[in-house]
Amino acid sequence: MKIILTREVDGLGAPGDIVDVADGYGRNYLVPRGAAINWSKGAEKQITQIKRAQDSREIRGLDHANEIKAQLEGLAVTLKARAGDGGRLFGSVSQADVANAVKAAGGPTVDKKRVHLPGHIKTTGAHTVTIELHPGVVATVPVTVTPNK
Structure with a gap:
């Protein structure tokens, strides 16, 4: 069965790749699960859109990754979340929340899949989040969670 991957799948490929898999697996x-779509001639337009989106988020090499690391580590990222008395959050902070907060703080666009949280962030205060920019290049970003008033 021929399919087009819509997101990265370990052992198969990256978004936009056309791969052959067993019928049942595909x-x-x-x-x-939304990891792939059936291949057809009309899907060529979708492939180009997926590849274009991937290229816009991609870091262009080790030097570029180090530049972005310096930008990220110099940011003061503040994230507002609903919290009760005592600083306990209603819910938790997600990877997408951190990626949006980095963008709002004036930083570069970060793919939420590359954000690694130190467990579940369920309290207000200072937390340390890591962002994997490139193999071997990891930025450590301080994130301050404040209660939403």
């Missing part, structure tokens, strides 16, 4: 696992 039909029962990848397609229902």
Whole structure:
């Protein structure tokens, strides 16, 4: 079965890749979970859109990754979240929340899949988040969670 990957799948490939997989794996696992779509001639437009989106987020090498690391580590990222008395959050801070807060603080666009949280962030205060920019280049970003008034 020929499919087009819509997100990165370990052992298969990156978004936009056309791969051959077993019929059952593609039909029962990848397609229902949104990791792939069935290949067709009309899907060429979707492939180009996926590749274009991937290229815009991609870091262009080790030097570029080090530049972005310096930018990220110099940021003061503040994230507002709903909290009760005592600083306990209603819910928790997600990877997407951190990626959006980095962008709002004037930093570069960061893919939420590359944000690594130190467990679940469920309290207000200062936390340390790591962002994997490139193999071997990891930025450590201080994130301050404040209660939303």
